Amino acid sequence: MSETSSGRPAGSLRSRLIRLGFDDPGRAERLLADRELCAVVGPADDGGGVAQLLSAAASPDDALLGLSRVCGAAPPGTPDGERLARVLADDGEERARLVAVLGASPALADHLARHPADLAALGEPSPIGADARDVRAELLVAVGADPATDAPVATVADGVDAMRRAYRRRLLRIAATDLTSTEPLSLLPAVGAALADLAAAALEAGLALARAEHPDHAAARLAVIGMGKCGGRELNYVSDVDVIYVAEPADGHDEGTALAVAARLATALARACAGTSTEPVLWPVDAALRPEGKDGPLVRTVASHRAYYERWAKTWEFQALLKARTVAGDREVGRTYLEALSPLVWTAVERENFVEDSQAMRRRVEDHVPPAEADRQLKLGVGGLRDVEFTVQLLQMVHGRADEEIRSPTTLSALHALSAGGYVGRDHAARLGVCYRLLRALEHRIQLHRLRRTHLMPTGEADLRRLARSLRLEPPAPDALLERWRTVRRDVRHLHEELFYRPLLPATAHLTREEASLAPEAARARLAAIGYRDPAGAVRHIAALTEGVSRRAAIQRQLLPVLLGWFAEGSDPDAGLLAFRRLSDELGTTHWYLKLLRDSGAAAHRLARLLSSSRYAADVLTRSTESVAWLDDDAELAPRGPERLVTEADALLTRSDDPEGAATLLRALRRREMARTAVAEVLGQGDATVSGTALTVAAEVVLAGVLRIAEHEARESDEGLLTRTAIVAMGRLGGRELGYGSDADVLFVHEPLPGVDEARAQAQAVAVATRVRALAGAVGAEPALEVDADLRPEGRNGPLARSLASYAEYYQRWSSPWESQALLRARPVAGPDELRERFVALIDPLRYPRGGADAATVREVRRLKARMEAERLPRNVDPSRHLKLGRGGLSDVEWTVQLLQLQHAADIPDLRTASTLAALDAAREAGLVTEGDAEVLAEAWTLCTRLRDALVLWSGRAGGAGGDVLPHDRRALAGLARLLGYPPASGATLEEDYLRTARRARAVVERVFYA
Secondary structure: OOEOOOOOEHHHHHHHHHHOOOOOHHHHHHHHOOHHHHHHHOOOOOOOOHHHHHOOOOOHHHHHHHHHHHHHHOOOOOHHHHHHHHHHHOOOHHHHHHHHHHHHOHHHHHHHHHOHHHHHHHHOOOOOOOOHHHHHHHHHHHOOOOOOOOOOOOOOOOHHHHHHHHHHHHHHHHHHHHHOOOOHHHHHHHHHHHHHHHHHHHHHHHHHHHHHHOHHHHHEEEEEEEOHHHHOOOOOOOOOEEEEEEEEEOOOOOHHHHHHHHHHHHHHHHHHHHOOOOOOOOOOEEOOOOOOHHHOOOEEOHHHHHHHHHHOOOHHHHHHHOOOEEEEEOHHHHHHHHHHHHHHHHHHHHOOOHHHHHHHHHHHHHHOOOOOOOOOEOOOOOOOHHHHHHHHHHHHHHHOOOOHHHOOOOHHHHHHHHHHOOOOOHHHHHHHHHHHHHHHHHHHHHHHHHOOOOOEOOOOHHHHHHHHHHOOOOOOOHHHHHHHHHHHHHHHHHHHHHHHOOOHHHHHHOOOHHHHHOOHHHHHHHHHHHOOOOHHHHHHHHHHHHOOOOHHHHHHHHHHHHHHHHHHHOOOHHHHHHHHHHHHHHHOOOOOHHHHHHHOOOHHHHHHHHHHHOHHHHHHHHHOHHHHHHHHOHHHHOOOOHHHHHHHHHHHHHHOOOHHHHHHHHHHHHHHHHHHHHHHHHOOOOOHHHHHHHHHHHHHHHHHHHHHHHHHHHHHOOOOOOEEEEEEEOHHHHOOOOOOOOOEEEEEEEEEOOOOOHHHHHHHHHHHHHHHHHHHOOOOOOOOOOEEOOOOOOHHHOOOEEEHHHHHHHHHHOOOHHHHHHHOOOEEEEOOHHHHHHHHHHHHHHHOOOOOOOHHHHHHHHHHHHHHHHHOOOOOOOOOOEOOOOOOOHHHHHHHHHHHHHHHOOOOHHHOOOOHHHHHHHHHHOOOOOHHHHHHHHHHHHHHHHHHHHHHHHHOOOOOOOOOEOOOOHHHHHHHHHHOOOOOOOHHHHHHHHHHHHHHHHHHHHHHOOO
């Protein structure tokens, strides 16, 4: 077995090196045996000495190679060599810094190998947080300039090299502090600021060198404006330094001469930082953000800059100005420039399509990422740094014109301010901040390795391990690092899409500064102009919602300028604002309500539309506050199917021991579904058929539930359960056509249990039916469901419930044509299946008579219809405007369809349906009515149904006087029109449409029904 120079077996040392984290133990063995290294650190051993020490580095291999090179440059006996030996022998902070730098940055190791005297920098105090003026002075002194005057007093011969070496020396100190921090993510903002201050100092020193190169420099007062990350004091280790040059002529010099001199100075400055020299370049000085980009003049005056931005600048150029900061040169000129242009940043949002342009620009940046790099991009790709930065900057520009607190040019500071001001949720801001710090820290460590400008995640396992170790991530494994990075990308992208594409942003951007500020006088004028009937009252509501310094008030101040305009899109903006105040008083302190309105893609606009268009919806939202959360999710607005509601009702009844309490919960379930249906209908996501079915299902669940409660009480009584009861839906309930104000028309049918006395069973059935009506129609916290049994045999004079046998006897002996007609919509909805089926079998011959209705029955139906038109229509009501009983109204269509059913349903099975539209469609298919007549009748029935629902939604009142009459009031007509999807100010159009539709329907009825 071969041996090392210390006499130990090579295999033993190699195994130890592998355990210590060396990826290339063979090379490590050779380096440990290197004469120059051994001269400083002692002879190689089994890894317990220098190898053990370097195992703490991000990359022990890089650290060992770097140490070997530094040892070669600082041999024993020299001051540098002695210092290096002392550092390595002393278990202190200086040694930790050296090991960290060597293991994370071969580029800085190269610097130490070129300049071993800079080892002394590792023992100096941390540069993080140093005064920027001290940093500037340090680099100016390095080039022989006077820090007090910027004058090139005695610029050294090798000024460029001196500046670059001084820059690298301080960069070494920054990196050493950064790499040895136990909380690198927490330190990151301070590191970015230190790097930006160092870059600004280098620009100042480079300008001093440029002045020394050009004796005529005094003709121009040149200021260097830092842009991008340099301007925002969040610079990377290696990055283009973005600048804009602005100059003014010195006293006694003309503008042309001054600009020419300033251009030469700017060119020399850029050359000092990135031109050829014996020391490595610092970074390119990029002036491409100047007006007209690379095609424009390198230097302009303040007036020229302002003229350009006022006339020609694009959206992205104003966004870039967010970070503008004077970093070098004439401070007075820089101050004048910023004072001239900063106000333009905060009015740029008022430009047409500003938000849309910003969003499109982000998409273009993303689209230009090469496909091969897309999955490795830390900066430009999906979930990268640009997602965070664009999000923050857009929010700043939209809201910053009215709030100076959020104008910070630093991303993390701006994010904190946006959170403090309520523009971003605290949780969102915290998550986005942590993600941004990690992405920036990854970027820093990757660039620090070779001091090269890159934003790509490495792919090699050793590189990934070095990266994880340098950031002190646990576990420091490549797979764990990649998984964490992918998680961060997903989080950033999700938050970016949620915040960057808020519909509130373009809406806010479209407001003027006065509209966005909510100043009382400006607000009053705006409110009057956009349709508020009581601007003074509206201003009082605004004041109540926004006064104070609470987070709630801050978010309301963001929302209201936009909501006020959205309320005005509805038919009653005053009512919308009042309802919003009431709702906010109820929910404003909850953690989710205002956050939902601010962050949601649709909730705020939908809420404004609901509150200003429908008093009924405003009321149900206030009563069912949880329903506000539905506005962010279309799936929540879809009707719940009967199976789901039945399951929910069963769970309620199973858990409850209190009959009244259980019935209240059932009515609450119905109230919730009525709210869901109303919200969906106002938002245009439901039609008359869908809404009628949803309201019917909710009512049926209540009826079935309260019947179950009533029968349970009978079972628990002394007599026990004597009979089983079924509930038969009639009228609109039977046809699955309920409206918001409809009663539940029913019949109660029962069948005594075997051996039970019929009189006792009848008494219990009546008691059960009475209990059902009481539980369903109880007045209390939840809306009642009025159960109407007036369609039963003998009407109100007959028993509330009858046995199946009693129904059979009655229908055989006494049934009249109107009862056969009413039974066309009979549909059992609760009770034993067998009883329900037997009742249907009993009534089918009556409602679908074999051979069709005879002539006498047809005459009687027509007579009853004519009598109803003459006697039941309310006095002083225009027949052409009554939606139910008027000409061409619901009754006209329904009686026409029902007469066809009585005449033909025995022979045409498809006519055997309780649904008006389904029966009309079947009649058309069978040729009983023409295609055109069926279309006219269907249109009239649908419009009447929608108008009846809209009357309730608009007024908030179900039933009562006027509930079935098309109003004359112009405002009410306009409100109904908006609910039916008409454009604004279309009340007269709706009125004309209804009257025309009703006339056409009446003509069909007179021809088909009255023959």
